[in-house]
Amino acid sequence: MSGDERRENRLEGRIDGALHLLDRQLVDSEGALLGKVDDVELTQVGTHLAITAVLTGPAALLARIGGRTGSALVEKWAQLKPAEPHRTRPWRIDMEDVDRLDSALHLSVRRDGVLRRDHEGHRLGRLTGMAVRGPDGERVGRVMDARFEPGDDGSLVLCSLMVGHGRPGSLLGYDRRGDQGPWLVRTVVRRLHRHTVIVGAEAAEIAWPESTVRLSELPSEAPDHAFG
Secondary structure (H helix, E strand, C coil): CCCCCCCCCHHHCCEEHHHHCCCCEEECCCCCEEEECCEEEEEEECCEEEEEEEEECHHHHHHCCCHHHHHHHHHHHHHCCCCCCCCCCCEEEEHHHEEEECCCEEECCCCCCCCECCCCCEEHHHHCCCEEECCCCCEEEEEEEEEEEECCCCCEEEEEEEEECCCCCCCCCCCCCCCCCCHHHHHHHHHHCCCCEEEEHHHEEEECCCCEEEECCCCCCCCCCCCC
8 A cells, every 4th residue: 555545445434244245355465365255244242233254165155045955055065075074164254354345355364274163153144135024023025235334342233224125135236326337227226126225223123043133113214325
């Protein structure tokens, strides 16, 4: 970095987990590649759900498929090398070893020894796609993405959920940036997702065993599609 310019770091502001982290290239402190971000680890820290690690490798990627198919594929992956311990657990990189985010996720350390399987928390790939139900139990959509912002300790904590009727990832950022992609595609995608809403984390109770999010209140209006 030159003395008169600062490297971009999206981790210093609000990010949308699926849009800004999933499938980003992992680069160590010397520029060596480690693979891609295949999922994101989430841990309950006090009253907040925080990003504590990024996950990489087939065990993370295959599980993102979800349901019985995803579970079966992870099990098949484990059977390919049964002598390897904890093979169904993804490789994880603690957020303390992450330096910055631009078009890739850059680490503050070398790649040697950074990958570990010493913990397993909740996953962003499971949160996205969860059914969302209102106070009366009626289904109002599903989680399309999750938004995080720096907390008091600098960790990225959940601040809101994007709820809609499409598939997770189908927005591709067209709803969040006015200059994203061709005008026609942007217009069509926004039209299809015009009922997508933002729900504050304080109004959402995540029931991980049931793969359901219950809202204490319904959002009163849709966002203006200028949240980038």
